[in-house]
Amino acid sequence: MVDKADFIWFDGELVPWDSANVHVLTHTLHYGLGAFEGIRCYQRADGRSAIFRLQDHIERLVHSCRIVTLTSRYSVAELVDACVETVRANKLESCYLRPLIFVGDGAMGLYAIDNPIRTAIITWKWGAYLGDEGLNNGIRAQVSSLQRAGVNSSFARGKLIGQYIISIMAKREAVRSGYHEAILLGPQGYVAEASGENIFMVKGNRVYTPSLSSPILAGITRDTSLTLLREMGFEVMEHSFTRDDMYIADEIFFTGTAAEVTPVREIDTRVIGEGRPGPVTKALQERYFDVVRGSAEDHPEWLTFVDGM
Numbered sequence: 496m497v498d499k500a501d502f503i504w505f506d507g508e509l510v511p512w513d514s515a516n517v518h519v520l521t522h523t524l525h526y527g528l529g530a531f532e533g534i535r536c537y538q539r540a541d542g543r544s545a546i547f548r549l550q551d552h553i554e555r556l557v558h559s560c561r562i563v564t565l566t567s568r569y570s571v572a573e574l575v576d577a578c579v580e581t582v583r584a585n586k587l588e589s590c591y592l593r594p595l596i597f598v599g600d601g602a603m604g605l606y607a608i609d610n611p612i613r614t615a616i617i618t619w620k621w622g623a624y625l626g627d628e629g630l631n632n633g634i635r636a637q638v639s640s641l642q643r644a645g646v647n648s649s650f651a652r653g654k655l656i657g658q659y660i661i662s663i664m665a666k667r668e669a670v671r672s673g674y675h676e677a678i679l680l681g682p683q684g685y686v687a688e689a690s691g692e693n694i695f696m697v698k699g700n701r702v703y704t705p706s707l708s709s710p711i712l713a714g715i716t717r718d719t720s721l722t723l724l725r726e727m728g729f730e731v732m733e734h735s736f737t738r739d740d741m742y743i744a745d746e747i748f749f750t751g752t753a754a755e756v757t758p759v760r761e762i763d764t765r766v767i768g769e770g771r772p773g774p775v776t777k778a779l780q781e782r783y784f785d786v787v788r789g790s791a792e793d794h795p796e797w798l799t800f801v802d803g804m
């Protein structure tokens with residue numbers, strides 16, 4: 496169960512958590528058109544709270560809307576302020592933020608162009624998405640029987656509500672088979688991403704991640720990881736790789752706002768590397784946590800402080 500906060504920001508105002516309800520004719524409930532984000536706010540070593548890459552997440556949210564011809568009622572600046580206001584009102588030093596833009600009730604049928612566009616920002620406390628044990632010792636993943644749709648059958652650049660059905664099915668299939676997470680291949684057979692994370696592979700001195708020309712979400716943690724790895728001196732290549740490349744990789748890890756930097760210790764019954772988090776994964780994890788919630792001060796452009804809680 497989600498840990499309830501006091502308030503939800505709903506169409507421009509903070510309302511009590513239990514009052515943020517919608518009618519069953521809400522268009523998005525029927526047809527899945529809408530966009531969302533997942534963002535984290537961390538309490539840092541100095542006690543202050545900062546939302547990580549808030550501006551980038553909100554820009555992606557507005558772009559997701561534009562891709563599917565939804566017009567956000569609020570500007571990027573207004574949504575950024577609303578996120579800060581929501582965290583502050585709930586006095587949450589560390590939390591997950593879920594901005595959500597969806598089509599409200601009114602007309603039914605697919606066209607329904609005049610239905611209201613509704614906006615909510617929900618916050619709650621959320622620990623490690625793939626568990627503390629997974630974060631520390633690595634998780635087990637399965638290549639899914641389901642594929643990421645090609646770039647002309649889905650909107651890879653959008654974080655869109657209806658697109659998550661395949662991710663949910665892949666995740667259910669993996670967990671029911673005894674794994675923690677699913678890895679989806681793209682239509683050409685190359686590795687795309689996990690159900691809710693991007694994927695990286697370490698081989699020799701190089702780090703690989705699928706390029707943005709494959710059907711993957713342009714993850715903000717992916718981008719953060721690329722930047723940090725390059726700053727740390729690693730050679731990182733945005734390049735396709737195969738299922739069997741993963742089996743013989745030195746290290747595999749996932750990146751995502753929810754999953755942060757999670758090592759993968761086994762794929763399809765093959766042990767990856769030594770079967771525990773490798774040196775590159777551990778170095779990136781350490782640096783990532785220092786940047787998002789430690790005392791690193793070299794990326795101030797990624798932090799939006801929430802003062803006055």
Ligand SMILES: Cc1ncc(COP(=O)(O)O)c(C=O)c1O
Binds near residue numbers: 533688690715753
């Ligand atoms: C399908 C998918 N890929 C990748 C990611 C990672 O993206 P980010 O790092 O922006 O959270 C997510 C999470 O939002 C996702 O849902």
